[in-house]
Amino acid sequence: MTELGNFANIDIDKLLKSTDGYLARMESVRKSMATLVGHAQDEDGLVRVEYAGDGLRELELHPKAMRLSSSELSEKIKEAVRDAAQDLQKQTGEVMEGAFGEEGNPMKYMNDPDAVLDQVREMETAYNRTFEDVMGELDRISRRLDL
Numbered sequence: 001m002t003e004l005g006n007f008a009n010i011d012i013d014k015l016l017k018s019t020d021g022y023l024a025r026m027e028s029v030r031k032s033m034a035t036l037v038g039h040a041q042d043e044d045g046l047v048r049v050e051y052a053g054d055g056l057r058e059l060e061l062h063p064k065a066m067r068l069s070s071s072e073l074s075e076k077i078k079e080a081v082r083d084a085a086q087d088l089q090k091q092t093g094e095v096m097e098g099a100f101g102e103e104g105n106p107m108k109y110m111n112d113p114d115a116v117l118d119q120v121r122e123m124e125t126a127y128n129r130t131f132e133d134v135m136g137e138l139d140r141i142s143r144r145l146d147l
Helices: 002-009 012-035 063-067 070-104 113-144
Strands: 038-041 047-052 055-061
Touching: 012 070, 038 070, 047 070, 055 063, 055 070, 063 070
Parallel strands: none
Antiparallel strands: 038 047, 047 055
16 A cells, blocks of 8 residues: 555545535536626716626617717727626626635636746646656566566
């Protein structure tokens, strides 16, 4: 058993419970995400927008909006859509943080590419260390068996 290293000490029940908990949180997130809708309107109340995971869901123009030039109206629409998408992203982050906590929230990487690179570097280091450990153990086994 000692040749298995730390694998021999894995608590399978704890591992399964942890996995079940993670899957339950993911299911909860999936259900919550399906109901999220970002809302926004321009400061004059001429353009109102709803934005969901599948894109622009609702666009309402007040009759007074038709008095604007096409470029003014276009800018108000784009701004309202952008604000509604940001509202949706904020809500999504809150759902993810509720499910995974602040540290485990994958949304924290959306606006911080350096944090993603740091995480990738840490994973690469862990992978390299594990690979070296496994290869060293295989080498010892091979020598012990005279292969």
